[in-house]
Amino acid sequence: MMRKPIVAGNWKMNKTCAEAADLVSGIIRELAEVTHVDVVVCPPFTALRTVSEAISDTNIDLGAQDLHWEKRGAYTGEISSEMLRELFCHYVILGHSERRQYFGETSESVNRKVHAALEASLRPIVCVGERLEEREAGRTSEVVESHVRGSLAGLSKSQWLQVVVAYEPVWAIGTGRTASPEQAQEVHEFIRALIGEMSDSHVAEAVRIQYGGSIKPDNARELFAQPDIDGGLVGGASLEARSFAQIVRAAIPEGAQE
């Protein structure tokens, strides 16, 4: 099956509204003509409206970096799916390792958020991945399996088809240390097989699995060339229009005309 690649920029806690407007106009200039890759930008909450307005007539899609599972209520500091939908968000990153590491996020809370996102017709980009000590102890598959099974429990087939999984080995995030294409492919293949067990083989073939962790213009192409890697979740290199655009172009399938 041909899965359409998807490249998302996770801006994390970077860019004021003015800076976000600048960055997104650069991204629009660079990527206006790209149609063979789904392109998503995920600014901080405060810049969502600015970016949403800027991309309204383009192929570029908007994502948020988190949400709360309740629709409204006494949850100081939180943001609901309804609030994101109002700003024309179509994607939301959930369970990023920084949220798991610094903010007590667990696969159980991620799962509640995944269901809340799907109910609101937001597509979750669900992050999974092992820490360095877990890889060194030979526990990569165990950790990834528990993230996938826990974070994505209880989905119907049609819900699965809305999900994007992002495999992000924690030791490769922001460190300049990328997983080799073979290391990444091995885990992606494992995740796809797990999805097959949790759902069925048709769903497993259709779900897009991104790689994330120090993707740069010079390593993107060989990562995206792997059979089970369907694009990337890009942090640092998404903060600059030129490097983000180069990474997006590296995901254009061979033979596709842009």
Ligand code: PGA
């Ligand atoms: P990085 O971040 O590209 O800066 O390593 C990736 C991510 O955390 O999504």
